[in-house]
Structure formats: structure tokens, C-alpha cells
Amino acid sequence: MAVSKQQLNTHMTHLEDLVFLQGIDGTRDAIHFLRKYRELLKGNSTSAVNTTVKWDGAPAIFMGPHPESGNFLVAKKSIFAKRDPKWYESKAEIDADPKISADLKAKFKVAFDMYKDAKISKIIQGDFLFSAADIKPKRIGEEEFISFQPNTIVYMIPAKSDLGKMIKKMKMGIVFHTQYTGSALDSMRSDFSITMPKKPDNVWQISAEYPDMSGTATLTASESRTVDTKLSIAGSAFRTIGNEAFKVISHPPIAIHLCTYVNKFVRGGLTPTPAEAAAGFLVYLKEYYNKERDKRSSVKGKANVSAREIEVVQPIKSISAEKMKKIFQLYYCLQEIKNLFVKKLSLAGNVKTFLQMKSGDLKVTGHEGFVAIDKTGTNSVKLVDRMEFSYANFSDDVVKGWESDLRK
Numbered sequence: 001m002a003v004s005k006q007q008l009n010t011h012m013t014h015l016e017d018l019v020f021l022q023g024i025d026g027t028r029d030a031i032h033f034l035r036k037y038r039e040l041l042k043g044n045s046t047s048a049v050n051t052t053v054k055w056d057g058a059p060a061i062f063m064g065p066h067p068e069s070g071n072f073l074v075a076k077k078s079i080f081a082k083r084d085p086k087w088y089e090s091k092a093e094i095d096a097d098p099k100i101s102a103d104l105k106a107k108f109k110v111a112f113d114m115y116k117d118a119k120i121s122k123i124i125q126g127d128f129l130f131s132a133a134d135i136k137p138k139r140i141g142e143e144e145f146i147s148f149q150p151n152t153i154v155y156m157i158p159a160k161s162d163l164g165k166m167i168k169k170m171k172m173g174i175v176f177h178t179q180y181t182g183s184a185l186d187s188m189r190s191d192f193s194i195t196m197p198k199k200p201d202n203v204w205q206i207s208a209e210y211p212d213m214s215g216t217a218t219l220t221a222s223e224s225r226t227v228d229t230k231l232s233i234a235g236s237a238f239r240t241i242g243n244e245a246f247k248v249i250s251h252p253p254i255a256i257h258l259c260t261y262v263n264k265f266v267r268g269g270l271t272p273t274p275a276e277a278a279a280g281f282l283v284y285l286k287e288y289y290n291k292e293r294d295k296r297s298s299v300k301g302k303a304n305v306s307a308r309e310i311e312v313v314q315p316i317k318s319i320s321a322e323k324m325k326k327i328f329q330l331y332y333c334l335q336e337i338k339n340l341f342v343k344k345l346s347l348a349g350n351v352k353t354f355l356q357m358k359s360g361d362l363k364v365t366g367h368e369g370f371v372a373i374d375k376t377g378t379n380s381v382k383l384v385d386r387m388e389f390s391y392a393n394f395s396d397d398v399v400k401g402w403e404s405d406l407r408k
Helices: 015-021 023-042 091-096 102-115 162-167 221-241 243-249 252-267 274-294 299-317 321-346 386-394
Strands: 049-054 060-065 072-075 123-131 136-140 143-148 153-158 172-181 189-191 203-207 352-356 362-364 369-374 380-383
Touching: 015 023, 015 252, 015 321, 015 380, 023 221, 023 243, 023 321, 023 369, 023 380, 060 102, 060 172, 072 102, 091 102, 102 123, 102 172, 136 153, 143 162, 153 162, 221 321, 243 252, 243 299, 243 321, 252 274, 252 299, 252 386, 274 299, 274 321, 321 369, 321 380
Parallel strands: 172 203
Antiparallel strands: 049 369, 060 072, 060 123, 123 172, 136 143, 143 153, 153 352, 172 189, 352 362, 369 380
8 A cells, every 4th residue: 555554753744645656556545545534535435545735834844752752752853863862851952952943842842731641641743833822813804714824735714713712722733643652763654543632721632544535525516427437547557558667667766756746737737638648758858868967077977867867758759659648647647637626525514725926815725635544544645736836835926934844
């Protein structure tokens, strides 16, 4: 499946990227996930796949007992670094770290204060949503809201609602989504079936679990037909491509290039046709390796780049133009189905989501995305509308609510 329980939840894969990263098996898993979702959103299934909301929080924060000492700690993602893992067992240790900003220190210290006596039994991971200082009033027309912006998305709640009144009294907000088990930091395993800690006073603590698939998160008859048609197209392309072509594109150096290549379109806000994407890939590779050669001053250095180029380009040339087109048709077909599901899931909920544009305008957007988790609670893929959220994350026109070190 997409992510095994031996892996850590520090990075998740976009569903459609499984075509490149895991070849025939990953593609089969991606189609399987989408078929499960189709049945779930049609109201025909209740147990095949679970969903969590991907809140756009920052920083990622880990807390709980150290697996060896038992001492309570808070940490960022570097807790699982192979070299020099970092965590904090006191506010003094947080203050003493010269590599993090004053704002980040303040967030870790309030989390430490709120949860140090919560008797958390395992290390849990969440996304920090706000501290008291981050809550800001907003007005849209005649309606007043409270807002917070931990990262790219601005979250807004009607100020006079029960939720709005409650949040205004909170010292912090956090969404938990993953827990870890193991006897040492370097061997811990992630589990998305999290046991939520007892909520401290003055904390808006929420689970990322999507609460309900019924009502607004149900496919219409027209949407169901669209999904069925696109799944049929994807299945036909999958069968046409063949095992050998899947082996080529999932070879790690090639798979990385393919992921980078399609991400360039996302950054530019573009969606090519399968024919355009297939025709442009070799052009992209030629430009990439020409730039790499230009960076080298020695004959040996340039020759090494050329050798790496041959290792990538020759296998790609062995795939027919028609099959390359089918590969990108499959990729974008899976992406289109996923985007339909993301938009459907985003309709539910009482927290409104916006982008703060540098022009001063607020632009309506959806949640960052969702995470699809199989019934074992250990295998997951990321469901994000990349043309909406990922482009917004890259765009210079969108005001970001984070400092650079919040994402490290």
C-alpha cells in the first residue's frame, strides 16, 4: 500500500504520484482507494476507508513521553532525524535553542504548559492552529468572524456562534492526527488510529477524523456517472501501459523526475493534456541535464552528468509515444477523480476557509485536503487539489501566515 506502518508521518504521497513512485502496484492501490471512495460517497460502504481532514496547521508538533526515559517532551519533525534528533523536555530547553524563532518558541512553550500534565501515553503528532495572540477579528459584509492563519489558509468562524465564542477564550488550538509506538525514537511506527488525550482547559483540541460522509458529502447521480466513466478510462489505460513501462517509470531517478516535472505545471497553474505532457517530458530532461552539465567545470564532472542522463533518457525512449500518452492520461484521470472527491468533502463543516490575497481580498478556498486511510489504520495517501491548494502555497499573490522555520 501507499505508506507502511514502519514509516513516519512526516511526508505523505499525493494519490496520483503512486503511478510514478510505485509503478504497477502503486497504481493498483490508487485505483483501489478511489473505488472505495466512490462506494463510500455513494452511500454503499461504511468501513472500507477512513478519512481525516488535512488542516493547514503550522508548526507540526509532537508531544508525549520519551519512549526510553518516560519524560514528557515536545518537538518538531526533527525528533525523528537520523542525525542529531531534537526534542525539548522543559521550557528552558526551548528557550535555549538558537535555531528557532521567538514565535515558534512561544508556540512550543504554550503547548508544553497545556499538555505536560495531560498524562499522554504515547507520542502523538498534531498541527498547531493558533495561540491566543493569533486570533484576529474579520468582517465580511455585515457578518463578524474570528480568524486564524497558521500557514496558507485563513480559517474563519462566525464570532457569535458557540464555536466562535469558545475559541476566543482558548490559549491554543491544535488538531491531532497520528500517534507513534515503539521502544526507541529511531524505530517508532506511525498509526492513524489515534487515542486522543484528555483535553486540557483553555485548549481547542480537535481530531482530524472526518465526522460524517452523509448529506453534503454524497455524490449526485451526475457525479457518480463522471467518476464511473473516469475510472473506466483509468482502468483501460492501466491495462494498456503494461508491466515493462511501469517498471521504467518507477525506477527511482525517473520517478523523481516525473514528480518534479508534473509539479512544475502545478507551480505554474497549468494542466497540460496527456499528449502535451508526454511530448514535453524528454524536452524537460534535456534542459535539466544541460543545466547540470553547465554547473560542472571539469570534463569528468560533465561526463558523470551525461552518464546519469543516459540512465534516465534511454529507458524513457524505449516506451512508445502512445504509451507515454497513456501514462499521463492515467495520471491526470486519477487526479481529476481525486479532485472531485476533495471538492465534495470540502462542502461539509462549519469552519470557513479562505486565502488572504496580497491585494487585500479574501478568496474562498477549500480545506488543504484530506487523508484516505485504509481500515488497518496504517496505510494512507494524500487527497489534495493541487491546482488549488498547492498552487496557492507556491503563489506570490497569496499572503502566508508562517515563518520559514515553522515548516522545518
